[in-house]
Amino acid sequence: MLRLENLTRRFGETVAVDGVSLEVPAGEFLTLLGPSGCGKTTTLRMIAGFETPTSGRVVVGDRDVSALPPQKRDVGMVFQNYALCPHLDVWENVAFGLKSRGDRRDGIGPSVDRALALAEMGPYARRRVQALSGGQQQRVALARALAPEPPLLLLDEPLSNLDAALRERTRDELRALLKRLGMTAIFVTHDQEEAFALSDRIAVLDRGRLQQLGAPEELYASPANAFVAAFLGRANFIAGTVESADGAMGIVRLAAGPAWRARLAAGASPGAAVRVMARPESLRITPADTGDALRGTVRDRRFAGAATFYHVELGDGTDALVQGRPGEAEPGGAVGLALHDGAEPVAFPAERA
C-alpha cells in the first residue's frame, strides 16, 4: 500500500531523514516512533507531500507520488492540533474535502453524515468547532480526514493534546475504528506505550535512521540495538564479556562474577565486551547469599499496583530496576539479583552506547 524507498531529507547540513526504506501492506497500522528530532514527523510530512524528499521515493499503491503536490496524493491526514477551520461548523469542516474534490452536492451529504457517524459526532454537526472539547475536536479532525475515503491515513500525534484519561479511551476507539474500516494508517508518536497499544508494527527511528521495524512484541523482546531496547520499555544494562557462542545464544560472564545465558546481538562474538540488557520483569530478587547472583543494595521501592518496583544499586554503582512483589525487600537491605527461568536477556556490543 505504501512504500518508502531510501527516503532522505536534508535541511542544509543536518540530515533529518537518512535513507529510510519500508513497506506497509494494506490494512496495516504502522507507527513511526522515536524521540523528538528523530525524523518521524519529517517522514510523515514527506508522505503527505508537505516536504520534498532530497532523494528517494514515496509510492502509494502502485503510484509514485514523490513529485505530486499534497492535493493530488489522495492521502488523509489528522494534525496534532487538529487544524480545524474555526470559521466553519463541524459539518462544513467534514464536507471540506468532498467539496474540494468537486463531489456532486447530493453525494456530499450522505458521505459527511457517514463520516460523522463513524466518529460519533453526528449530533454535533452544526456546532462551531471552538465550542467543542479537545476530544470532540479530535473526532471531527478524524471524520474530516476519513470523509473522502482516502486509501491511506496519516496521523501526526493526534492524541498528544488530550488529557491522560481521555487519551487512553480515544486510543482504543481509534484503533477499533480504523481496524473496522480496514484502513491503512501511519501514526507518529514519541510515546512508546501509545505505540504498543495501537500498532500492528512499529518503526523505531533515531537520528533520521530506521533502527528497527517489527511487531511491538518482537521489538520489546528482541531489540536490534541498545537504543531500541532503552527506548521501548525499561531496560537494565549490565557489563560483561561473551565467553562462548552457540548459534544465536551464548554465555556471558558478567563483570561482577555470575554467568548468564543471553541472546547475542550482531557484533557480540566470543571475547567481545558487551552490555547485557535485562527487563525489570526478567529479574528477580533472591536472598543476598544466593550463589551465582548479582549482589546489590535496595535503594528505593516504588509501589505500582499490580507490581512493586525495586531500585537496586549494584556493586559497580549501576542502578537496576527489578519488578517484584510487595514486601520482598526493604530499602537499605542487601539482596541478590537473578534471572527468572526462561528469561532471555540480550547482549549488545559495549561500544554501542
Added chain:
Amino acid sequence: MGRIRRPHLALAIPVAVVLLWLVLYPNLFVLADSFRGEGGATTEHYARFLGSASEREALWNSVWISLASVLLSGLIGIPLAFLFARRDFPGRRVFGALAAMPVLLPPLVGTISFMFLYGESGFLTRGVQELLGMERAPWRLSGAWAVLLVHAYTMYVYFYLFTSAGLSRLDAGYAEAAAALGAGRWTTLRRVTLPMLAPAIGGAALLVFMTSMASFSAPYVFGGGFRVLTTQLYNSKLNGEDGLVAVEAVVLVVTSLVFLWLLQRYEGKREYTGAGKGLGAAPPARGGRTWPLTLGSALAVGFLLLPHATVLLVSLVPEGTWTIQALPPEYSAENYTRLASEPERLVPVLNSLKMATLATLANVVFAYAAAYLLARGKGRSRGWVSALVVLPWALPGTVLAVALASTFSVDRPLAGRFVLVGTFAILPLAYFIRNIPLVTRAALASFRQLDPALEEAAASLGASRLTTARRVVLPLVLPGLAAGALLAFVTALGEFVASILLYTHRTRPISVEMLSRLRGFDFGGAAAYGMILILLVAVVFALGGRNVSGGTG
C-alpha cells in the same frame, strides 16, 4: 524544493513589481532630479539649499516642532489613557471612547475647525475678547504655537490609543508581584509599568514625529511666517524650482528615514511578551471621590469635541451671510440641500468616494499578497519586501506627490513611465501608495495568527491553492484585512497633502474643494464638506467596527 516555493513566486513577482516600480522608482527619480543640472550632474541645488538661511530654518523648524509635538501629545495622551484605564467613575466608558474622537477629523478639517474656533475672529477668541472687553483679539492663532496646538490636538490620539492598548495587554500580575516585593505605587509605575509600556509609547512617539514631519495642512494654514520643509517644498514647486524641490524632498525623506530607522531599532530591542497564563489587565480602581474625575473628563472631552461642533455650526451658515459678526446671523441647511440641487457641488464627494474605493481595493489585494509573502516566505527577499513595504510611511505626502509628478508626467513606456498626471488615475495611485504600510501591516498581523497547518490540512483534503486561499485563508484574515482597509479608506477620503499637488479640476477631491471654498469666503460650504467627511468617516468606523468584530467572533 521548487514545487513548494512556486506559489510564492507567483505572488512575489507582482508584489516586487509594485514595490520597485511604484514605491522605489519614483523616489529614485526625485533623488536623480536633486543632482540634475543644465550640463550634467551637479550639487548646486544642495549648495543652494544649505546656503539659504530660510531653508536651514525650515529644516530646523520641522525637526523641533515635531519633537515638541511628540512631547505635548504625550503629555496629553498618556495621562488620559491611564485615567480611563485605571480609575473607575461614572461616564468612564463614554468619555474614554469620546477621547478618541479627533481620529474622526481628517487633518485639513481639524485645521480649519481650529481656525473657526481659535483664529483671530474665531468663536472662542471673540468670546474671550468680548468677555474681557478687549479692543483686539487676545491672541493670534499663527506661527509655531498655532501649529503645535493643532498637532497636539490631532496627534495625542496616537499616544492615547497606543497606551490604552498597552495597558489593556499589561498583566496585572507584574504590578502585583512588584507590590509583593515591597515596591510602592510610584516605584511600580516607574520601574514596572512604564518600562513595559515603553514599546507602545515609543511607537506612538515615532508615529507622531513622522506625522508632524510630514504635516502640511497645519503649517500651511497657520504657519504665517513659520517655515517648515513641507511648506517650503510646496512653494518651490509652485515657483517651478524643480531642482530645489527635489533637494527639499530628499532632505525631508532622509530626516524621516533616520527616525524610522530609530523606531525599528527600538522595536527590535524592546519586545516583551508575557509568559504563560496571566491575570489579565488590572481592573480600574473604584472608590474615592469620583465626581471631580467625571467633571474633569466631561470638560476635557467637551474641549475635544469643540472642533466637531464648530464644523457642524459653520456648515449651517448660508453663503455670504456671515461677515463681521461674532456669531453667524443666519442658519439653514442650504449648504447640504445645494449638494442635491447643484450636481457640480456633488462632484468632489463622488470623486473622493470613487478614488478612495479604488485605492483601497488595490491596497487590499496588494496587502494580501505581500502579507502572505512576509508571513510564509523564506529567505533574503523577505527583508527587502518588508523594508519596501514600510518605505511609503517615511515618505511625506508632499514628497510622494512630487515623486509621482516627475515620474509619470512623460510618456516613455520603455522606462516604465507613462503620462498619469492630469488623469483620473494619479490620485488613487497616490492614495494606494500612501496606504501600503497601513493595510499590509494589518493583514500581516492576521497572517501571523493563522496556523500554517490549516493550509496543509486543506491541501491534504485535495483543495487547490486557489480554493485554500478562498475558503480557508481569506475568511480568517478578513477581519484584520478589513480593519486595515477601513483605515485606508478613511485616510484616502480626507487626503489633502498629496491631492493638492496632483489634482485637476475634474478630479478634485473633497479636501481640495473645501480649501477653494474657504478661499472664496464660502465658510459654510467648506464646513459642509468637512461635515460630510466627518460623517463618512464615522459611518465607516461604525459599520466597520460591527463587521470586524462580528465577523468570526
